Amino acid sequence: MSAGPTASSREEERLARVALTRVLEPGDAVGGRWLREVGAAEVLRRLGTEEERLPGVSPRRWEGLRGRAATARPERDLAAAEDVGARFVCPGDAEWPVTLDDLGDARPVGLWVRGRPSLRMWALRSVAVVGARACTQYGAHMAATVAAGLAERGWVVVSGGAYGVDGAAHRGALGSGGATVAVLACGIDQSYPRGHAELIGRIAEQGLVVGELPPGDHPTPSRFILRNRLIAALTRGTVVVEAAYRSGALATARGARELGRFTMGVPGPATSALSAGVHELLRGDGVLVTDAAEIVELVGDMGELAPARRGPVVPRDLLTPGVQRVLAALPARGRAAPGDVAIGAGTTVDDAVGRLYELQSLGFVERHGDGWQLTRQALPPDFAGADEW
Template sequence: MTAARGPGQESLPGGARDPAHGSAPGAHAGHAREDPGPEVTARAALTRVLEPGDEPAGRWLREHGAVGLMRLLTGPDPQPAALGGAGPRRLAGYRARAAVADPRRDLAAAAAAGCRFVCPGSAQWPTQLDDLGDARPVGLWVRGTPDLRTWALRSVAVVGARACTPYGAHMAHTLAAGLAERGWVVVSGAAYGIDGAAHRGVLSSGGATAAVLACGVDVAYPRGHAGLLGAIAGQGLVLGELPPGSHPTPARFVLRNRVIAALTRGTVVVEAAHRSGSLVTARRARELGRFTMGVPGPATSGLSAGVHELLRGEAVLVTDAAEVVELVGGIGELAPERRGPVLPRDLLHPDTARVLEALPAGRPAQVEELALAAGTGTDEVIGRLYELHSLGFVERLGDGWRLTSQTRR
């Protein structure tokens, strides 16, 4: 993918060219044009140099641009003021990584694997990620054909415990399938447990799902989900901040969660213990002004304790896809009213119901007794009793009235 350099095109780290002669920022690899341009090339290199969520480095990127930052990291030692906030040892680590970064190779490897690199300024860049400020991803490596920006506009995160219960897996599966059937993209992390159940729920309904990874998008992690990740890439999207071949670490999993939170309209936590990483996603979503939701579980379950703690705070309790959509959707997308079955006595006029309630359960009663108990006149009681008789609620026994056997149940 290396392009020949023409007159006046200054060579930059990683084979990039001077911005004045490059392509527009935000172009992405995997399309017909071979040269992605200096901005994209520099950003691809920086995904190999910087760890996700590195805010000091994000500030340098904002101040100097991707091409300028790569120049600083690969040229002579920069002035301390240019890259403030990093000690000598940390800066040496950045420079060592920058010296061996080969973005052209990474972009070519991504294209060969059916992946592309999307960065700020691209038509496919989800601008809601800009809410992360200096912790915004340098760019995203994406596997799958759908348009990332379009999908992210109508997406919900479904996350939770890896060691989930059958109840949690069932709820994640049915909730995600319901969201997909309503036209929503379900985003999760492709981990075991709740994440996997959510992805499978969407795939089984033929819907749209996206997996955000803490490793390269060409790496099957966890290994047991290699088939699932292939299915997601075939029907949806697999994306991440790390370049091809990168392995996951505990810190990268935590930082990955901020992307899930920022990318989506809201986050639903299905099951989570007190120290679950999915709670990090939910709290970050709340900080970003997104909706935070939780599915309740048994009060005695430790795997629901974290969710219940969220629900005691600012999270909203949800039990199905309709209730999620009512929060994150547009005006008029309301969940159906929840109520128990309507009983025949619920349809009675209040005065008739009061006479019915005055009838004792185990014996007949006289009209005068019922008038006293109902607080009304005998003529009114007689009229209401005949109405109840026609509806099958009461029967006459001599001079008294009693409840029918069906009413007494």
């Protein structure tokens, strides 16, 4: 029987993964296949020798990767991460979120994690809230409200730390004393966007800041798009609050759907271009949600149901069916004799009279001689002649 991996071999594999975060771009499925087939240490060794290149890349691409590998200094990156209170988490670690394995060969080489909580534990009960950077006041309000509601129910809010909806979602969760995770498209020691330096610092203190790129690395447009797959894979579902037709938030929702996660959207005005992408999502597989309770009903455990939705209860709603029929038999204008009311209600005169007196005690009708008429409060709100009473 063969012995399992030794502590030294595990550490070698781990250090190789640290180095490869500087070599392989996020989401590189070819590199992911190499890691699966031969392991990180062997990939790094091959990149440092003149041996035959690994399959799936051109000679030019292989030379580019070799150039990156030559400059990788994993010990230096680990020290830089430690300086900002960060750590490296990779597949096989107790903290590794197994939901990321759903990405297959496109899963991260490893993650740089800044903050005290366990990423794996937080990912188990998390929801992504994403949307437009240039959001409207409505979008910011809805993102913050939804995030606060999720946080109050014990859910972790995951977003991308960007301006607009992302920032509002993070602030909503933090403002409720809840948990939030910012997934960055740059090194976890960087603050991007710069205007969110204070917010990202606060998230690192109270929650988690996560990224695939090593300390000091910078974001690029492609890295933002690839970052979205992490947000989708980490969480149980993705909620989109405001997104135009061409939006990275919709890419997150598509990624969530492909991974079998829930995709949800908060509707906006039909005339708003910033909600057009959300509405398109809702016309497809997306589920319309308006608050945290509806989100939790979808992604939560059995029994976590949203409250029943209904309009305000008016006094008429509290009447029994028989009394409602008598009330409906009275004309909107003028008076009616008990016999006419009985015919209209489909009952006997004695029953109609008894119910009319009940309605009188409740303030719905008045008696004038031998006739009965509605009081002003009994008239429907939209009755055209209400002002004549």
